[in-house]
Amino acid sequence: MTGINLTKTQLCEAESCQKIIYELLRIYFEEKTEVRIEWDTSKDGNNGLSKNGMWPPYCPRPDLAVGHFNLSENESEILKKRKEILDLAKDSVKLLDKLSSVTFQNSESSTNYRFHELREAIIGQEEIPDGFNKNPRCFMSIEIESSSHSKYLLGDITNACALGLVGIVVPTNSKSLKKFIELRRYLEFATFVKKMPKIFNNLIIIPAEDFSRVLSRT
Secondary structure (H helix, E strand, O other): OOOOOOOOHHHHOOHHHHHHHHHHHHHHHOOOOEEEEEHHHHHHHOOOOOOOOOOOOOOOOOOOEEEEOOOOOHHHHHHHHHHHHHHHHOOOOHHHHHHHHHHHHHHHHHHHHHHHHHHHHOOOOOOOOOOOOOHHHHHHHHEEOOOHHHHHHHHHHHHHHEEEEEEEEEEEOOOHHHHHHHHHHHHHHHHHHOOOOOOOOOOEEEHHHHHHHHHHHO
């Protein structure tokens, strides 16, 4: 246990939630890696995500990010950091199992029925399967959301999944949770009818209270 006291009032406020989860993540990962608030990919990167990179001007800035951080344009450094991310993921399989199992309880949506594919690849040090992030910039990219506006939430999903080996969205209330689940079902349908490729299988939706509880007890 971490000794950090959590209340529903705090967890329903996105800013307070961000600070609380940051502390829980920092304690959980300790010396294993760095955890950052409002990770500015434009400042840290010297590749396409930087302000002077190949694809300016938009640079994601997730609410929280768990390293290792992989923003080099050097091929050997990219491969080295990618291996570090996968090694950390292998060391964190117990945490990933708990996070993904909470998602099953909160949703009838089928995305996380495929999460075991990533788990098996991590454990076996195999190639990341299709539908998951083959070029992660960090281990976990986390977006915390209190809004229930679909456009904001879809942006959260996109940023989290595009940056992290594991993309996590954290709704702070029942309305945003319901909307995230609806959006995931829509994305699954769009994939099923071949309107878009499989790119969001690394998504985990987990309410703030559940996320903090898992971190506290793991």
